[in-house]
Amino acid sequence: MRATIDLKFADSTAALGFIVALALGILSSGPGLAQEPGESIFRLLTFEVAGSGPRLGTTNGDGNQDIVDVHNAITYLYRSGSQEAQTLPAIPIDMRSLIEAGDVPINGVRSLHETMTRMREAGNFEEPGGAQRVFHPPTSVEYLPPVPNPSKVLSLAGAYQRRRSDGTPGNYDLAEYPSFFFKSPASLTGHETDINLWGLLTTGVHEPEFAIVIGRTARAVPASEAMDYVVGFTMMNDVSSRDLPQGQHGTQGGSMAKSLDTFTPLGPYLTLKEDVPTPNNVGVMGYVNGEPHVWPVPNGNTSFLTFTVEETIAYLSERMTLLPGDIVATGVPQPTMTFAEGQLVEIRIGNLGVLRNRVVSEPISGHTPIPPRIVGEGDR
Numbered sequence: 001m002r003a004t005i006d007l008k009f010a011d012s013t014a015a016l017g018f019i020v021a022l023a024l025g026i027l028s029s030g031p032g033l034a035q036e037p038g039e040s041i042f043r044l045l046t047f048e049v050a051g052s053g054p055r056l057g058t059t060n061g062d063g064n065q066d067i068v069d070v071h072n073a074i075t076y077l078y079r080s081g082s083q084e085a086q087t088l089p090a091i092p093i094d095m096r097s098l099i100e101a102g103d104v105p106i107n108g109v110r111s112l113h114e115t116m117t118r119m120r121e122a123g124n125f126e127e128p129g130g131a132q133r134v135f136h137p138p139t140s141v142e143y144l145p146p147v148p149n150p151s152k153v154l155s156l157a158g159a160y161q162r163r164r165s166d167g168t169p170g171n172y173d174l175a176e177y178p179s180f181f182f183k184s185p186a187s188l189t190g191h192e193t194d195i196n197l198w199g200l201l202t203t204g205v206h207e208p209e210f211a212i213v214i215g216r217t218a219r220a221v222p223a224s225e226a227m228d229y230v231v232g233f234t235m236m237n238d239v240s241s242r243d244l245p246q247g248q249h250g251t252q253g254g255s256m257a258k259s260l261d262t263f264t265p266l267g268p269y270l271t272l273k274e275d276v277p278t279p280n281n282v283g284v285m286g287y288v289n290g291e292p293h294v295w296p297v298p299n300g301n302t303s304f305l306t307f308t309v310e311e312t313i314a315y316l317s318e319r320m321t322l323l324p325g326d327i328v329a330t331g332v333p334q335p336t337m338t339f340a341e342g343q344l345v346e347i348r349i350g351n352l353g354v355l356r357n358r359v360v361s362e363p364i365s366g367h368t369p370i371p372p373r374i375v376g377e378g379d380r
Contacts, residue, residue, distance in 0.1 A: 042113065044057070066136060084111075100324040106272070152323070153326075155328075160332070160333045178312060187259045201243050202340075204243070205242070205336065209236045210235065210352075218321070219321045221313060236264060238264065244260070279309045286348075287345065287347075344358050
């Protein structure tokens with residue numbers, strides 16, 4: 001557990017002053033309290049165009065610059081006889097394979113993006129268009145989860161310090177170990193897609209979460225080495241139902257209520273760890289229909305995590321093997337950001353961009369929801 005927790009809240013009066021100051025800082029400086037967004041930040045993403053299937057892409061900034069189709073760019077360089085094509089390493093076809101392949105191809109993809117951008121700016125590029133298009137306007141693509149097929153999606157529960165105004169600890173502030181749950185990878189969806197309630201529920205919460213993307217196979221990794229096993233970070237909305245009809249057995253936990261299709265928006269980008277230098281000091285903000293959500297306890301920053309990013313990886317890797325591309329979300333400051341059909345929800349975390357989704361409730365065509373089993377007196 002981080003050593004600074006007791007110091008932060010040793011005195012309730014000082015704690016309240018600190019919390020108010022932090023809240024004012026978060027509200028005045030926006031989501032990038034520690035790390036401001038920037039037009040030059042390099043991004044990796046997965047996208048689709050007109051049913052093309054997943055494509056590996058790159059861009060800079062926060063969604064206002066063109067997206068480079070990585071493999072179309074490689075094809076263009078080879079066909080044009082460019083010298084740069086001869087120096088590129090082998091680039092895997094998808095994000096998870098790219099992460100597995102390591103730093104050399106990832107750096108090659110960054111170099112490719114810079115080469116194509118430079119060529120276009122110098123007037124030495126002619127867009128081939130069609131299925132071979134290299135540069136896509138960001139509004140012309142369908143964003144997929146940056147890693148569409150992770151082996152695991154995990155999230156922390158009760159992860160943030162929630163010290164009350166009277167100085168007493170929150171419910172999980174004194175936890176000896178972190179708490180986790182799994183989300184189904186099939187629940188993943190991308191930026192600018194719909195969160196569908198499927199006509200099955202009406203009540204629940206959005207949970208904006210700072211998410212770690214594992215870069216190397218990790219088993220029993222000490223906290224001091226944990227960042228060596230991280231490739232970068234992204235954003236996740238851990239959408240959670242509060243009134244989904246479901247079984248009551250304790251082993252089910254929240255897995256069903258959190259794993260409906262579309263209940264895990266992820267993205268829009270994978271931002272490499274070198275561009276997120278202080279992951280344990282990143283502002284976490286949510287917006288509904290353009291209005292910022294105010295956390296009842298102003299702890300919307302990863303500096304309030306009970307267990308640091310490094311400690312989280314160490315704990316998990318002691319208990320299971322983490323694989324390249326696995327997603328480990330660090331939990332929500334508080335589960336208080338309620339959802340409703342028709343909302344437009346945005347998540348802004350540090351310099352990771354904006355993750356935007358709309359809430360709809362469209363039942364499966366032709367399907368009637370399964371009613372509860374009727375239990376008669378003779379069954380009791």
